[in-house]
Amino acid sequence: MNDRMEPVVSVRDLRVWYGTERGAVRAVDGVSFDLLPGETLGLVGESGCGKSTLGRGLLGMLPEGAQTDGEIRFKGENLRTVSRSRLRDMRGPELGMIFQEPLTRLNPLMRISEHFEEALRAHTPGISKDTVERAALEVLGLMGIPPTRYRSYPHEFSGGMRQRLMIGLALVFRPAFVVADEPTTALDVLVEAQIIRILHDLRREFDTSLLLITHNLGIIAEACDRVAVMYAGKIVEVGEARQVFRDPQHPYTRELLRSTISLSTTGLNYIPGAPPDLTDPPPGCHFHPRCPDAMRVCEELDPIDQELSGGQRVECWLHGPDHLIGVDGRDRLRVREELSVADEA
Amino acid sequence: MPTKPEIQGTAHAPKHRAPDEVLVSMQDVEVYFQLRGGSMARLLGMDTGSVRAVDGISLDLRKGEVLGLVGESGSGKTTLGRALLGLVAATGGEIRYAGQDITKLSTRHLRRLRGDLQMVFQDPSAALNPSMTIETAVGHPLKIHGLASGEELHRRVADALERVGLSPPERFMFKYPGDLSGGQKQRAVLARAVILDPVLLVADEPVSMLDMSVRAKILQLMLDLKRDLDLTYVYITHDLASAKFFCDRVAIMYLGRVVEVGRTEEIFADPKHPYTRSLLKAIPEPDPEKALPRDLPRGEIPDAASPPLGCAFHPRCPEAFDMCGWERRDLRALIEAHWTRHEALDFETERGTIANLDDLDEPSHEAVVAAGRSSSPVDVEDLLHRIREEDADEPLWRGVEDMTLTDGGVRVRFHDGADPRLRPAGGVEVACHLYPEVEPAAGEGPAS
Ligand SMILES: Nc1ncnc2c1ncn2[C@@H]1O[C@H](COP(=O)(O)OP(=O)(O)O)[C@@H](O)[C@H]1O
Ligand SMILES: Nc1ncnc2c1ncn2[C@@H]1O[C@H](COP(=O)(O)OP(=O)(O)O)[C@@H](O)[C@H]1O
Ligand code: SF4
Numbered sequence: 001m002n003d004r005m006e007p008v009v010s011v012r013d014l015r016v017w018y019g020t021e022r023g024a025v026r027a028v029d030g031v032s033f034d035l036l037p038g039e040t041l042g043l044v045g046e047s048g049c050g051k052s053t054l055g056r057g058l059l060g061m062l063p064e065g066a067q068t069d070g071e072i073r074f075k076g077e078n079l080r081t082v083s084r085s086r087l088r089d090m091r092g093p094e095l096g097m098i099f100q101e102p103l104t105r106l107n108p109l110m111r112i113s114e115h116f117e118e119a120l121r122a123h124t125p126g127i128s129k130d131t132v133e134r135a136a137l138e139v140l141g142l143m144g145i146p147p148t149r150y151r152s153y154p155h156e157f158s159g160g161m162r163q164r165l166m167i168g169l170a171l172v173f174r175p176a177f178v179v180a181d182e183p184t185t186a187l188d189v190l191v192e193a194q195i196i197r198i199l200h201d202l203r204r205e206f207d208t209s210l211l212l213i214t215h216n217l218g219i220i221a222e223a224c225d226r227v228a229v230m231y232a233g234k235i236v237e238v239g240e241a242r243q244v245f246r247d248p249q250h251p252y253t254r255e256l257l258r259s260t261i262s263l264s265t266t267g268l269n270y271i272p273g274a275p276p277d278l279t280d281p282p283p284g285c286h287f288h289p290r291c292p293d294a295m296r297v298c299e300e301l302d303p304i305d306q307e308l309s310g311g312q313r314v315e316c317w318l319h320g321p322d323h324l325i326g327v328d329g330r331d332r333l334r335v336r337e338e339l340s341v342a343d344e345a
Numbered sequence: 346m347p348t349k350p351e352i353q354g355t356a357h358a359p360k361h362r363a364p365d366e367v368l369v370s371m372q373d374v375e376v377y378f379q380l381r382g383g384s385m386a387r388l389l390g391m392d393t394g395s396v397r398a399v400d401g402i403s404l405d406l407r408k409g410e411v412l413g414l415v416g417e418s419g420s421g422k423t424t425l426g427r428a429l430l431g432l433v434a435a436t437g438g439e440i441r442y443a444g445q446d447i448t449k450l451s452t453r454h455l456r457r458l459r460g461d462l463q464m465v466f467q468d469p470s471a472a473l474n475p476s477m478t479i480e481t482a483v484g485h486p487l488k489i490h491g492l493a494s495g496e497e498l499h500r501r502v503a504d505a506l507e508r509v510g511l512s513p514p515e516r517f518m519f520k521y522p523g524d525l526s527g528g529q530k531q532r533a534v535l536a537r538a539v540i541l542d543p544v545l546l547v548a549d550e551p552v553s554m555l556d557m558s559v560r561a562k563i564l565q566l567m568l569d570l571k572r573d574l575d576l577t578y579v580y581i582t583h584d585l586a587s588a589k590f591f592c593d594r595v596a597i598m599y600l601g602r603v604v605e606v607g608r609t610e611e612i613f614a615d616p617k618h619p620y621t622r623s624l625l626k627a628i629p630e631p632d633p634e635k636a637l638p639r640d641l642p643r644g645e646i647p648d649a650a651s652p653p654l655g656c657a658f659h660p661r662c663p664e665a666f667d668m669c670g671w672e673r674r675d676l677r678a679l680i681e682a683h684w685t686r687h688e689a690l691d692f693e694t695e696r697g698t699i700a701n702l703d704d705l706d707e708p709s710h711e712a713v714v715a716a717g718r719s720s721s722p723v724d725v726e727d728l729l730h731r732i733r734e735e736d737a738d739e740p741l742w743r744g745v746e747d748m749t750l751t752d753g754g755v756r757v758r759f760h761d762g763a764d765p766r767l768r769p770a771g772g773v774e775v776a777c778h779l780y781p782e783v784e785p786a787a788g789e790g791p792a793s
């Protein structure tokens with residue numbers, strides 16, 4: 001990617017919290033990153049770490065009761081603070097969302113043609129049926145859906161075809177920014193690979209920047225330019241995907257990679273314990289109770305975003321800054337008492 | 346992948362060679378589900394067809410082994426697993442266990458076997474009654490079989506919880522499923538499954554719903570249980586990576602059939618069936634050097650109520666050839682794929698060439714592609730030739746015997762093809778025409 005390119009999306013210190021009886025759930029807790037034109041950024045982490053909240057928060061699609069702070073800069077506007085009606089206008093032409101379960105997003109009583117007509121008319125009133133059909137068939141073709149199926153109903157499609165449809169509906173406007181939240185998690189491996197292929201080729205056909213949320217590290221490796229690793233509401237490491245996979249700099253990234261069962265797995269590894277309760281996360285680095293490398297400073301001070309020489313960014317005291325780490329700060333934390341099953345995820 | 350230094354939290358699976366004593370023997374097992382159809386169809390006594398969920402499977406399960414049933418959803422894995430335990434009635438074949446045929450046993454006799462044969466399902470939340478404490482849930486099998494009560498029941502539940510790592514047991518006994526994490530719930534389910542001291546455990550996607558960081562822990566627990574309790578496992582999964590690590594043997598399933606079966610090392614080192622090869626290629630691996638595969642099988646698993654002719658995988662198979670069972674429906678898919686690749690405008694002009702694609706929906710080795718109202722049979726022939734020229738390597742053409750002009754259109758005749766049976770190839774067995782069935786050597790065959 002070109003260093004001089006202006007980012008499409010620029011997120012600064014974004015926070016999202018849900019009010020509950022037990023207190024505020026800090027689901028997104030000070031997240032910053034940029035997304036360049038045509039770039040695919042993977043967002044990975046254990047379930048409950050805030051991935052979906054972040055994805056929805058970026059597009060202003062949070063449920064009632066969620067509160068936000070920070071900045072989401074998109075084409076000169078702050079998406080976090082623009083009006084609801086402005087957001088509604090932008091969704092479609094500028095911003096798109098793809099969900100895990102397409103069937104719940106399609107109207108069973110409407111033909112595919114009608115879905116496209118409704119979507120396009122909402123933003124271009126008076127657009128002709130023929131114009132809609134031409135635009136729809138073009139995008140459906142790219143998704144591998146035959147034009148002969150244009151007048152079918154959603155239930156006449158297989159799961160994989162429905163997800164292609166949803167992607168087609170999101171892309172027919174050629175939006176600049178799309179969030180895809182676990183788009184293949186419900187699909188079988190061959191169909192998943194087909195869809196990943198489509199998402200991977202997006203940048204060639206459209207100039208879309210994609211935030212691809214998944215818990216599957218393999219998908220990140222195959223489909224993403226960069227990867228952001230999320231833990232307990234924070235992005236703990238972000239960098240070029242190949243680089244991060246080859247040489248993870250945050251202990252959480254490393255342990256997540258090690259615990260993933262892949263074709264080259266010869267022994268079982270796992271991260272002891274479970275991600276913290278986000279109403280009351282541990283002080284300092286949220287990962288310190290599970291971290292094999294934790295030092296004294298890790299339980300006392302919040303780690304600071306560091307840029308490493310390879311361009312990777314990481315929030316971990318192992319990477320300094322040294323001047324903030326006290327005299328005994330680098331002492332290893334007491335040998336961690338065995339985290340028992342009682343704390344397992 | 347980063348290297349894997351040994352740190353705490355590391356363990357290795359004991360991979361031992363499976364001994365040869367057969368525990369369960371399946372012969373031509375079939376489970377067909379009758380389709381209900383609409384009330385009209387039933388009133389008219391129409392044949393509404395059936396789903397061949399398990400379609401003639403023969404497999405031996407050896408004592409002490411982990412046998413993997415691996416395949417995409419709808420391939421019949423769960424149904425076969427349930428049939429093994431008599432939880433679903435087999436409509437054909439035999440399942441022999443301890444001198445009996447499970448498919449013929451009455452409910453009462455089956456209940457007696459329940460102690461020996463246990464199943465663990467994918468979703469631990471659905472498997473546990475939300476209003477029952479963990480103690481009640483885990484002790485339930487002992488109670489309904491009248492095997493323990495009172496102090497004894499309490500002690501055995503505590504032992505079982507201890508065994509699955511829910512320790513100290515007092516900490517978990519009085520909790521409800523809602524108080525436990527996903528991994529803890531699956532531990533409780535495993536405790537309940539082993540409390541009757543079973544011989545065989547059928548584990549249906551036991552870790553699929555769990556987070557990556559917990560999967561390894563539950564698999565490790567299953568290995569520990571197997572070693573301590575002398576268990577035999579059937580491990581059902583769609584995840585080839587965990588099967589590779591966990592199983593001694595794997596059976597790859599597709600549409601109710603086993604298409605390849607053999608020792609795990611052999612199947613993964615040298616996958617033979619094109620379906621197995623595709624699956625392995627398609628797994629997204631966390632390896633930055635591995636590129637996205639280009640030659641993926643097209644389409645999706647077809648409807649099990651009306652499976653493809655010949656080899657069920659042929660419509661998607663990158664290596665299919667004349668024998669594989671080409672048919673009318675494949676021709677429809679081919680024409681539609683052509684229109685999908687082209688501009689909407691070409692579709693506009695070409696769609697009228699063919700009268701009705703729906704005519705191509707019945708399974709048959711012969712097709713007549715009728716010309717549309719304003720076109721001629723020669724136009725249809727031209728269209729088919731254009732499609733062929735676009736991609737001469739398309740496997741379908743290998744199955745075309747001839748194309749002839751008729752009054753109303755073009756007749757396409759396909760090779761009759763055949764349904765490939767499971768046959769030995771190398772050290773494994775595979776159901777694919779790429780591997781010739783060995784004729785029994787002279788003198789070995791039945792005397793005529
Ligand atoms: N509507 C909501 N109300 C309260 N808490 C929520 C809500 N949605 C999500 N959460 C909590 O926020 C945290 C992050 O959830 P989520 O964004 O769904 O994570 P992920 O997508 O990574 O699994 C979790 O602790 C979850 O329980
Ligand atoms: N009770 C049932 N009634 C009708 N069809 C069924 C039933 N159970 C499963 N099937 C069908 O049988 C086939 C195999 O299903 P299943 O055994 O669940 O496959 P898998 O576990 O490999 O996903 C599928 O086509 C499924 O729809
Ligand atoms: S028989 Fe073998 S080559 Fe033919 S379609 Fe089936 S898998 Fe492919």
Ligand SMILES: [Mg+2]
Nearest residue numbers: 051052053181
């Ligand atoms: Mg989520």
Ligand SMILES: [Mg+2]
Nearest residue numbers: 419422423424
């Ligand atoms: Mg199943």
